[in-house]
Amino acid sequence: MKKTTLLILFATFIFGCSKDRFNNDNPYLPNYNFSIDLNTNLPTYASLKFTGNAVKAYPSGPSRGIIVFNTGSGFNAYDGACPNQDLTTCSTLNISGSNANCSCGSENYNLFTGQxxxxxxxxxxYRVEVNGDVIRVYN
Incomplete structure (x- = not known):
């Protein structure tokens, strides 16, 4: 009985604490598989070296691009489409300082939290990995 209980606890701990568990389901936005590397030594992405700056990039995948934001303690990467609207010609997020605004609505999202x-x-x-001066964003 003790071995069975110990095995169940061990299995729960191993499978319940996965680092890669990542949920970004949204009924308005499809799940695209993509990967993009942003080299912060290039002028296009150099502003990401500084806290509070955001850049919009257009990998093959998300139709409205991705927004990458330097939080000061790391990077957040978000889909460039408004998360509470169907994909239309005006459901694109625009960067405004440390916020992103929907072009056809009044929604204003904080890039530190995404809320x-x-x-x-x-x-x-989206997931982010940093290796030196390269920021890798992927799904």
Whole structure:
């Protein structure tokens, strides 16, 4: 009995604490498989070296691009489309300082947290890895 209980606890611990568990499901935004490397030594992405700066990039995948933001303690990467609207010609996020605004609505999202007051869905977040001066964003 003790061995069975110990085995169940061990299995729960191993499978329940996965570092790679990542949920970015959103009924308005499809899940694209993509990977993009942003070299911060290039002029296009150099502003990401500084806290509070954001850049929009367009990999093959998310149709409205991705927004990468330097939080000061790391990077957040979000889908460039408004998370609470169907994909239309005006459902694109625009960067405004440390916020992202929907071009056809009044939603205003904080790039530190990805949240907007009163909205059903936060910004759709993607995985980020940093290796030296290269920021890799992927899903």
């Amino acid at each position: 907007s007051s009163g909205q059903s869905y936060d910004l759709k977040k």
